[in-house]
Amino acid sequence: MKVQTAFVLAAAALVVLALAPLFIPDYWTGVLLGMTGYVTLATAWAMFSGPTRYVSLATVAFFGVGAYTVAVLNEAMPYPLVLLCAAGIGMALALVVGLSTLRLAGVYFVIFTFGLAELVRQLVSWWEVNVTYTMGRYVFLPFEGRHIYWQLLALAAVTLLISWAIGRSRLGLALKAVGDDETVAAHAGVDVTRIKLLLFVISATIITLVGAIQAPRWTYIEPSIVFNPTVSFMTLIMALLGGAMRLWGPLVGAVPLFLLFEWLSVSFPDHFSIILGLLFILIVFVMPNGVLARLEDLRKGGRA
Amino acid sequence: MLEHVINGLVLGGTYALVAMGLTIQYGIARIMNLSFGDTIIAACFATYVLFSSFAISPVLALLILVPAGYAFSLVIYRVIMRPLVARAPDEGALEVDSILVTFGLLFVIQGVLLIFFGGGYTSYSFLNTPVNVLGTVVAGNRLLAVVLSLLIGLALIVILYRTRWGMILRAVALSPQNAPLFGIDTDRAARTAFAIGGAMAATVGVVVSMFQTFTATAGVVFTMKALIVVILGGKGSVLGAVVAGLLLGLVETFVAAYIDPGLTLAAVYGVFLLLLLVRPNGIFGKA
Numbered sequence: 001m002k003v004q005t006a007f008v009l010a011a012a013a014l015v016v017l018a019l020a021p022l023f024i025p026d027y028w029t030g031v032l033l034g035m036t037g038y039v040t041l042a043t044a045w046a047m048f049s050g051p052t053r054y055v056s057l058a059t060v061a062f063f064g065v066g067a068y069t070v071a072v073l074n075e076a077m078p079y080p081l082v083l084l085c086a087a088g089i090g091m092a093l094a095l096v097v098g099l100s101t102l103r104l105a106g107v108y109f110v111i112f113t114f115g116l117a118e119l120v121r122q123l124v125s126w127w128e129v130n131v132t133y134t135m136g137r138y139v140f141l142p143f144e145g146r147h148i149y150w151q152l153l154a155l156a157a158v159t160l161l162i163s164w165a166i167g168r169s170r171l172g173l174a175l176k177a178v179g180d181d182e183t184v185a186a187h188a189g190v191d192v193t194r195i196k197l198l199l200f201v202i203s204a205t206i207i208t209l210v211g212a213i214q215a216p217r218w219t220y221i222e223p224s225i226v227f228n229p230t231v232s233f234m235t236l237i238m239a240l241l242g243g244a245m246r247l248w249g250p251l252v253g254a255v256p257l258f259l260l261f262e263w264l265s266v267s268f269p270d271h272f273s274i275i276l277g278l279l280f281i282l283i284v285f286v287m288p289n290g291v292l293a294r295l296e297d298l299r300k301g302g303r304a
Numbered sequence: 305m306l307e308h309v310i311n312g313l314v315l316g317g318t319y320a321l322v323a324m325g326l327t328i329q330y331g332i333a334r335i336m337n338l339s340f341g342d343t344i345i346a347a348c349f350a351t352y353v354l355f356s357s358f359a360i361s362p363v364l365a366l367l368i369l370v371p372a373g374y375a376f377s378l379v380i381y382r383v384i385m386r387p388l389v390a391r392a393p394d395e396g397a398l399e400v401d402s403i404l405v406t407f408g409l410l411f412v413i414q415g416v417l418l419i420f421f422g423g424g425y426t427s428y429s430f431l432n433t434p435v436n437v438l439g440t441v442v443a444g445n446r447l448l449a450v451v452l453s454l455l456i457g458l459a460l461i462v463i464l465y466r467t468r469w470g471m472i473l474r475a476v477a478l479s480p481q482n483a484p485l486f487g488i489d490t491d492r493a494a495r496t497a498f499a500i501g502g503a504m505a506a507t508v509g510v511v512v513s514m515f516q517t518f519t520a521t522a523g524v525v526f527t528m529k530a531l532i533v534v535i536l537g538g539k540g541s542v543l544g545a546v547v548a549g550l551l552l553g554l555v556e557t558f559v560a561a562y563i564d565p566g567l568t569l570a571a572v573y574g575v576f577l578l579l580l581l582v583r584p585n586g587i588f589g590k591a
Binding site: 115123270272275278279284288 | 399404535573
């Protein structure tokens with residue numbers, strides 16, 4: 001019964017959000033669009049990195065791959081096919097990264113993902129300069145802000161749904177076991193590597209799709225634009241602030257932080273990354289498990 | 305050919321230094337420092353300022369900046385890392401926390417550098433006289449860089465393996481739980497190790513700035529390469545870091561010379577991938 005109520009509420013919220021662009025000015029549709037993008041990114045990031053505690057620093061690598069795929073293919077094939085291609089490429093990249101690092105200790109994974117965005121950026125630049133002779137590409141798709149927003153909203157809903165379903169399934173249980181203690185999980189019969197790989201691929205594919213869907217917003221795309229490390233960083237902060245172990249955590253973190261960053265990047269463009277960094281350190285210090293866990297602690301403390 | 309070998313060794317020497325600093329921080333203080341490269345870049349800019357504004361030679365700048373790097377890292381450890389160490393229930397939690405915090409620190413340092421120096425490429429001309437080595441011509445500053453790297457690297461190895469102080473550090477690296485039983489102050493050892501790492505970062509910054517152009521955002525690439533060298537050499541192994549650093553420098557120089565300069569990072573990643581498949585514990589790592 002409780003689950004049903006939650007679903008009805010979520011569906012109602014979704015309808016309201018979907019109808020919003022018809023009533024609000026274009027600027028706010030843009031804000032909603034960006035926010036939905038980050039909610040999706042943070043939720044997808046937390047899907048893998050939350051329970052396993054494998055910190056992925058490569059969000060923008062997948063995001064950029066998605067955006068760039070759209071830039072390359074948008075004139076060659078119909079749009080749905082382009083999205084499918086982007087998802088496929090993201091999935092393949094995640095498989096390569098996952099297969100080579102997830103068998104090993106978490107450090108290898110972190111190190112690999114730390115430079116992955118830079119690696120992909122350099123490879124794409126090299127390819128464009130030496131093979132195709134085109135640096136920078138144009139995306140001409142007949143989309144307005146609200147069309148992109150609706151696509152992202154759908155993706156966000158699907159992502160939350162997947163995250164919810166995983167949390168309730170055997171897979172989610174296995175994942176929690178892996179996060180608590182890998183050795184114990186392995187002894188209990190959990191195929192640790194396969195679980196981690198599966199989750200990483202799902203999460204990376206969603207992130208790739210966010211990049212692909214947002215690509216038409218830029219019109220002009222260049223490796224240095226779509227592989228901007230700030231994206232990885234912001235996703236990470238948002239997921240951590242809300243709490244990466246919870247279904248709604250990333251969303252709770254993403255909404256206020258996105259608005260804050262939007263304001264900061266306008267008001268203090270030069271000091272943006274310093275403020276971002278300090279805020280991040282503060283969050284790790286004060287709320288290592290996120291706002292939701294903190295609130296719960298406070299409530300429990302109050303009752304006891 | 306020989307020219308590329310020498311250039312590769314120069315580059316590799318600096319990678320070895322970077323990796324030694326990082327491996328000491330990671331091996332003894334158990335902190336994975338993602339802002340290491342940005343500390344290096346900060347030292348690059350500091351050398352640049354000392355040289356161009358105060359006419360202080362980079363060699364003398366070492367005397368100022370190395371202690372400064374030590375002090376800076378000591379403060380960072382005291383203020384930021386110590387509470388995390390105290391709070392972490394186990395090593396894994398500390399690792400995740402330290403990765404996150406230093407990732408934040410990376411953006412702070414980078415942001416500060418961007419405000420002061422902008423995003424452009426910076427360099428200065430110091431000792432740019434050609435020197436004849438074994439029939440090939442090498443710039444004097446590169447030669448000085450390799451000599452300095454060798455001297456400092458050697459000094460560190462001697463300290464670690466031939467002094468009582470070094471033995472204490474190695475004991476903590478080997479077995480942090482048992483070290484206190486022998487009266488070793490692990491907190492102090494961790495603090496010192498982290499600070500030595502910072503001093504190494506400053507050294508590398510000074511040395512690298514003599515022969516390379518640098519930007520405020522180049523720190524990530526340094527950290528990346530250093531991390532790969534650390535893994536390549538085996539976690540916590542100083543000798544491994546030296547060998548792996550030289551190897552990586554050679555690979556990179558040859559790829560840049562014979563294939564394409566745009567593919568150096570790809571080559572580094574290639575080496576890393578190969579290693580993960582063949583010897584996941586590093587060349588000198590123990591299982």
